[in-house]
Amino acid sequence: MxxxxxxxxxxxxxxxxxxxxxxxxxxxxxxxxxxxxxxxxxxxxxxxxxxxxxxxxxxxxxxxxxxxxxxxxxxxxxxxxxxxxxxxxxxxxxxxxxxxxxxxxxxxxxxxxxxxxxxxxxxxxxxxxxxxxxxxxxxxxxxxxxxxxxxxxxxxxxxxxxxxxxxxxxxxxxxxxxxxxxxxxxxxxxxxxxxxxxxxxxxxxxxxFMLFTHQLQAASTDNIDDLTRKNQLKNEDSIEQTNAEESEAHEDKLPSWHRETSKPTESFLQFELESGTKIHLLGQGIREAEDGDQALGSVQASSRASTGSDFTEQELQQAERDVQEKDHTHGGKAYPYGKANQFAVVRYLSAQEPSIEDRQLYAQYTREVRPWVRTLQNTINKTLEHKQHAPFRGLHVGRLQRNLLPLWTDKQPRLFYKKQQQSNELDACFALLVDCSSSMLDKMDQTKKGIILFHEALAALKIKHSIHGFWEEASQSTDTYQPNVLFNALSFEQSCWPNSGPEILQLSPQEDNRDGYMIRLLTESLLKQSEKHRILLVFSDGEPAATGYDDQGIVDTYQAVLHARKQGITVIGVFLSTEDIQPQEQQAMKNIYGKQHLLINDVAKLPEHMAPLLKQLILKQIV
CATH class of the missing domain: 1.20.120 (Four Helix Bundle (Hemerythrin (Met), subunit A))
Known part of the structure; x- marks a missing residue:
């Protein structure tokens, strides 16, 4: 510095x-x-x-x-x-x-x-x-x-x-x-x-290469002259007023008011403030995650410096009320993807045909995660088989069970049972959203192994899923135009095709991340699927950070998660790090995802954490 x-x-x-x-x-x-x-x-x-x-x-x-x-x-x-x-x-x-x-x-x-x-x-x-x-x-x-x-x-x-x-x-x-x-x-x-x-x-x-232009285009020539000035002005002289009328004009203030804390003034020009008072950030108790409870942990790390990681209970409650009002007023058509994303636009990119190198590397990664895939597949298949043959007991009609003891012990004995006729295919679909911001540069290679485990395990069980990367093009973003990219590495239709998967290796770190906007887009995609159970996993290594988004990114992402859950979608955040997780990072992740998040302080161990998480999520749909 x-x-x-x-x-x-x-x-x-x-x-x-x-x-x-x-x-x-x-x-x-x-x-x-x-x-x-x-x-x-x-x-x-x-x-x-x-x-x-x-x-x-x-x-x-x-x-x-x-x-x-x-x-x-x-x-x-x-x-x-x-x-x-x-x-x-x-x-x-x-x-x-x-x-x-x-x-x-x-x-x-x-x-x-x-x-x-x-x-x-x-x-x-x-x-x-x-x-x-x-x-x-x-x-x-x-x-x-x-x-x-x-x-x-x-x-x-x-x-x-x-x-x-x-x-x-x-x-x-x-x-x-x-x-x-x-x-x-x-x-x-x-x-x-x-x-x-x-x-x-x-x-x-x-x-x-970055060429700084987008904010220059909105500036006047005078402003650009100020930008290109090599040294600060030595003098800051002010002109003395010689006229009382002119003096009064310079003493006039442009008043501000807020409907909650003050009343409008008589001035013709005045500012209406969006918020009336400052709020203390919440930095209280942190929930300690346990090894067996990692699927419901708590987290966050920033892709770049940000101060908006903690929020008061009142702010989060207000965010929840905003979501409820949006759901009941024309479907939120005024800001369909949240007010913080009113200038965001999306560009969809599809994966290209994998190269020979990608296929060879994918085969190597697949061999590394195969033990977890095989264990998970066996567990799920045995559970499905047991449920298919296990009878429903305690019924009023059906086949008479051998144990007739309830005739003497229960006032209303249920002595009958029926065998189940269950399908071997799970009525569920998954979507995986991967943060491709610049801070993922040192984590992306290891993250891909966890994503490959996700794909191989679900494909083996014939569970439909999709995999997407997302980022915002910071070099092109302005205050009124914020281009975002949703990269489709694997679509729902392709997920169970033979030889699918090497496209995952095309995920790469890019620029900024506008999480709330992308979660809303994936929510729309999941709601179009016919499956009964829908699960969205979000891989990220930091707070949302994009143009004009730093101060409201956490609240907006929280609103997006809340909206998805109100639609019946299970949303789980997975935090990725290469070092010890800081308390403020945990608090920020808790603010966004509540208890449903997973903390991983060593991204190299992502496959070890992904296998039990998938097992828990899939078994929950079976029971």
């Missing part, structure tokens, strides 16, 4: 983590990337330092945001708008490397490690994108490798069509190292648009 403020000369600058590293001039925020989390401590430290240096010495001091705004507006009409923006973000970052090292020669090693690590990473990503024919993503990866290499890029094994477009682009874009300003870099990128338009048939869906 101190180093960032010293480099940028901004006393109010804050430093935080995000999926991608970028500088936010309006909020005076500098984000370092969680990309470095899985690396060894020494490399991680240098990587995070390189993020800080490139943002504080480069983007905060050298970048011209007016040029970025002009470029962004011009690219909106392109069919490859996301690629165009990420191209400029990449070119600008590479352009700033040399000026940063020139200002601080001691950071050269960190910058070198940064470039080498990202080059290796994009090499791995390139192979996947080529296999899946994602040419926009593959093109950006190739360009980064070639623009940061010393000639070794010629050994890249890429398709001929991709190489044909990359060769002239590399020749042109290599001039970025001669650019002296953001404006020159932007013009260099714009010159490539005609060539890109002829090659790219679809835009990028993966975010590799």
């Amino acid at each position: 101190d180093l960032a403020r010293s480099l940028t000369k901004q006393k109010e600058l804050q430093v935080d983590y995000n999926y991608l590293s970028y500088y936010h001039p309006q909020d005076q925020m500098l984000y370092m990337s969680r990309f470095w989390d899985p690396f060894p401590d020494q490399k991680k430290k240098l990587g995070l330092k390189s993020d800080l240096y490139i943002q504080a010495l480069g983007f905060a001091q050298e970048t011209d945001y007016l040029s970025i705004l002009d470029y962004s507006r011009a690219s909106e009409s392109l069919s490859f708008s996301s690629f165009a923006k990420q191209l400029l973000a990449m070119v600008e970052e590479l352009r700033l490397l040399e000026p940063c090292v020139r200002k601080r020669p001691g950071i050269e090693q960190a910058m070198l490690i940064r470039t080498q690590t990202y080059r290796n990473y994009y090499q791995e990503q390139l192979t996947r994108h080529i296999e899946r024919q994602r040419w926009a993503e593959a093109l950006l990866c190739v360009l980064y490798i070639r623009l940061t290499s010393d000639g070794a890029y010629s050994v890249l094994d890429i398709p001929f069509e991709l190489d044909q477009i990359c060769e002239p682009l590399t020749t042109e874009l290599i001039q970025l190292y001669e650019c002296d300003s953001t404006n020159e870099a932007a013009r260099l990128c714009m010159k490539q648009w005609p060539r890109l338009e002829a090659f790219l048939k679809q835009d990028m869906h993966v975010q590799y």
